[in-house]
Amino acid sequence: MVDKGTGEARGRGVPAWVPAGIYALTMAQLAVATFVPGIDRFADKAFGARLVGYALLMALVPAIWFLVERRRRTGKRPPHGAFALVLAPFLVDVTGNSLDLYDSLVWWDDLNHFANWALLCGGLGAILLRSVRPHWVLVLAVTGFGAVLAIGWELGEWWTFIRHGTELDTAYEDTLGDLTLGTLGSLVAGLALWRWVLSRP
Known part of the structure; x- marks a missing residue:
C-alpha cells in the first residue's frame, strides 16, 4: 500500500x-x-x-x-x-x-570526528533530500553545514573544559585535525546521499 x-x-x-x-x-x-x-x-x-x-x-x-x-x-x-x-x-x-x-x-577521537559527522550530516541531508534541487547542491549544503557544526562543536569543547583543563597546550593542533575530519565526514555523507539519489529510478 x-x-x-x-x-x-x-x-x-x-x-x-x-x-x-x-x-x-x-x-x-x-x-x-x-x-x-x-x-x-x-x-x-x-x-x-x-x-x-x-x-x-x-x-x-x-x-x-x-x-x-x-x-x-x-x-x-x-x-x-x-x-x-x-x-x-x-x-x-x-x-x-x-x-x-x-x-x-589513540585513534578513537579521530575516528569519531569523521564517522560521527558522516552520520549526523547524513541524517540531516536525508531529511532535506526531497526539498533540494538540483540534487548536487545537497553535497555542498551538507558539507557546509557539517563544517559549521564542527566549528560550533570545537568552540563548545574549548569553552566547557579545554580552556581551564590540561589539554590547552595541544588544543590548537587537535582542533585543526578535528575540524578537517568533521568536514571530510560531512563531504562523504553529502556524496553518499547524492549517489543514492542518482541510483534510484
Whole structure:
C-alpha cells in the first residue's frame, strides 16, 4: 500500500523505537557519568553540561521536523531512520567515554570526528533530500553545514573544559585535525546521499 502523503510504501523504514532507544541509552549513560561518583574516566569532561546539552540537541531535529510538518500538514511519515542517524553520534560519543575508548585507543577521537559527522550530516541531508534541487547542491549544503557544526562543536569543547583543563597546550593542533575530519565526514555523507539519489529510478 502506498502512502498518499509521501508516495512511499507503508510498513517500510526504521521503526520509531530505534531513535527512541538511542536517545534513552545516551541519556542513561550520561546520568551515570553525572550522578555516580568515583568514576575516573568521566572526571573533568563536563558531563553535567553534556547531560543538559545532549538532551536538548538530540531532541532539536525531531522537534523542528514535527513543528514544520504540523504547519504544512502533508501527512508525511516521520523519517525515523534519519532521526536515528542524527542521534547516533551522541550515543557513540558517550559510549566511547563509558568504555574508556578515548584514553585507551589513540585513534578513537579521530575516528569519531569523521564517522560521527558522516552520520549526523547524513541524517540531516536525508531529511532535506526531497526539498533540494538540483540534487548536487545537497553535497555542498551538507558539507557546509557539517563544517559549521564542527566549528560550533570545537568552540563548545574549548569553552566547557579545554580552556581551564590540561589539554590547552595541544588544543590548537587537535582542533585543526578535528575540524578537517568533521568536514571530510560531512563531504562523504553529502556524496553518499547524492549517489543514492542518482541510483534510484
